[in-house]
Amino acid sequence: MTKKTSAGLTRRGLMSAFAASAVAAAPTYSNAAGFLRGAGDVRRIAMRSGRTGEQLDTIYWIEGEYIAEAVREINVHMRDWRTGEAVQMDLRTIDIMAASLNLMETSEPYLLLSGYRSPQTNAMLSTRSSGVARNSLHMRGQAADLRLQSRTPTQMANAALACRAGGVGRYPGSNFVHMDCGPIRSWRG
Template structure:
């Protein structure tokens, strides 16, 4: 599901990366001598409280997605209940990373609560929880539910919304933010 087209929402994401490039570039240079002076580098850091796994990968270098890194992201963001994985939409990965850069330069990893959800998992969650969409973007690899230590739901949601890349949901009672690459919209409190 890689998308190379440019649109209005993409511009917001690119602005977010540009706004943090000066902050993020030294971090990348110090951590990865191989990438020193590489220019446009995008990184994503997450951990899963469900599986105990951690992800810290550079998935984009100077205009090119890195296939191996994207496969790693797909596996990490799988449905942890049944192990099923699909290709995560790179627009969602970009929104997640751009938001992360705006908040703290991506230093503190996100906690991933939910990435891909199989239709079976989504149906189960609809039966046992409120607020789960019948046609959730989680089922097509276009959404993630995240939290970030030291940042409030409102701080994360404001940063994500400033990317103008998709939907941003505030779930303050459960302490997480939903981000997706669907229509630009916000909800929750």
Template sequence: MTSNSSNGMTRRGVLGAFAATAVTAAPTFANAAGFLRGAGDIRRIRMYSGRTGERIDMIYWIEGKYIKDAVKEVNYFMRDWRTNDTINMDLRTVDIMAAAHNLLDPNEPYMLLSGYRSPKTNAMLRSRSKGVAKNSLHMRGQAADLRLNSRSVTQMAKAAAVCRGGGVGRYSGSNFVHMDCGTVRTWGR
């Protein structure tokens, strides 16, 4: 697939070069999302859950519009698996996840560790770990914890941070990256 540019560069080549470089002046998320446009303007999310065994691979946005049925499936997939509660996920978070995944260009879907968390689940996790925020963005459907076997935590965090769409937390000891659509910030190792 080639881009519309006259220089003949492929979309994959451009994305690979972009992801491979150390970005010091990161674009805004709007610019990052625009950069990812190829033949047709689409957004796709690919994930699986080790907890439920479910998989999702779908285009959820086409030509400037979210696809209602696809968004419903994303909301259900990202539910609190402990309580089976769902929420309307903030699509800005899904967009950040999709953009970072595209930049990384892996041959695998994300492993979703945590999407929406009910207040009950968040309180239980908080009682077991100091790393769980009392007012976690997970409880608002604005955050996800993700893993890729083929990419390091550092690689994933850099791709998400380039989007400048929210918070990016590196949890190297547990091998996952937190992405949210809150205030732009980074933390962790």
């Protein structure tokens, strides 16, 4: 059901109107941690899946509240594309991704390489690569592997590290960055 405001706008339309202000209010590296603690009135995430071709550009937080419909869309978008299984993504990871994108001052959506991974998918990938952790945070919905054409893995990693909110892995050879909401740490793969 689509709810309308008194002015006749749908909630989705209202959220879209906030999108311009979200970009204009992008935090600087110096206040990245404040953004994650709730200093941002509007949070937006944009990404596309390299595997399914699906695109997502949504405002998922307004004035201290997550928007359930947008969070559901994020969960489906970040599903294990091999099995079709989706889980509740840890919103801390989404916040790190959104804050990092704002810090890089780009409107380019992330290319999502991997979000949630089922245990079966993770086990299969770990037999192919030594870089896949057996107890990966991807299996808990707490990690994402991302790429931007307009930014290097070093630039992406630096933005994520500025958030001081989780793990950041830089993979320059494969041109992607891993972001998660686990313990604060960094590595180069």
